[in-house]
Amino acid sequence: xxxxxxxxxxxxxxxxxxxxxxxxxxxxxxxxxxxxxxxxxxxxxxxxxxxxxxxxxxxxxxxxxxxxxxxxxxxxxxxxxxxxxxxxxxxxxxxxxxxxxxxxxxxxxxxxxxxxxxxxxxxxxxxxxxxxxxxxxxxxxxxxxxxxxxx
Ligand code: 4NP
Numbered sequence: 001x002x003x004x005x006x007x008x009x010x011x012x013x014x015x016x017x018x019x020x021x022x023x024x025x026x027x028x029x030x031x032x033x034x035x036x037x038x039x040x041x042x043x044x045x046x047x048x049x050x051x052x053x054x055x056x057x058x059x060x061x062x063x064x065x066x067x068x069x070x071x072x073x074x075x076x077x078x079x080x081x082x083x084x085x086x087x088x089x090x091x092x093x094x095x096x097x098x099x100x101x102x103x104x105x106x107x108x109x110x111x112x113x114x115x116x117x118x119x120x121x122x123x124x125x126x127x128x129x130x131x132x133x134x135x136x137x138x139x140x141x142x143x144x145x146x147x148x149x150x151x
Contacts, residue, residue, distance in 0.1 A: 002078045003035075004070075005036040005084070008038055012132070028151070039088065059140075080104055082105075086120065089106075108142045112141050
């Protein structure tokens with residue numbers, strides 16, 4: 001299984017999702033390939049936002065991903081391309097080179113197990129530390145759902 005998580009800047013939500021999913025896969029002995037990317041290249045080469053790193057570390061996740069934009073080859077390579085919101089997904093679909101690839105593109109909210117009051121992982125970049133906490137809660141829930149559905 002190869003999964004790519006996508007957000008806007010690839011320094012908050014999707015590198016967190018990558019770190020959470022990788023840890024959960026390792027704990028279960030699953031040899032899945034997990035990566036993340038952004039719609040914009042503004043933060044290319046950067047580690048995740050320090051607020052995201054700190055919050056993730058508090059929950060036991062060490063984030064080492066370096067930001068990169070989505071590239072055309074990603075649509076061929078990955079089995080699932082999971083965006084963090086409808087807005088992100090609309091833009092991924094627009095950039096997908098071939099219509100058959102659209103079936104690979106999912107909204108992270110489709111995988112929520114216990115979460116009822118969100119239909120996306122809200123962008124914490126301009127928010128408070130509480131928004132980074134919420135991102136961890138939502139992404140942990142989605143990753144459990146991904147494992148349940150795809151493993
Ligand atoms: P992310 O958050 O999409 O979760 O990585 C953002 C990071 C950077 C920006 C926007 C959102 N930005 O505009 O630079």
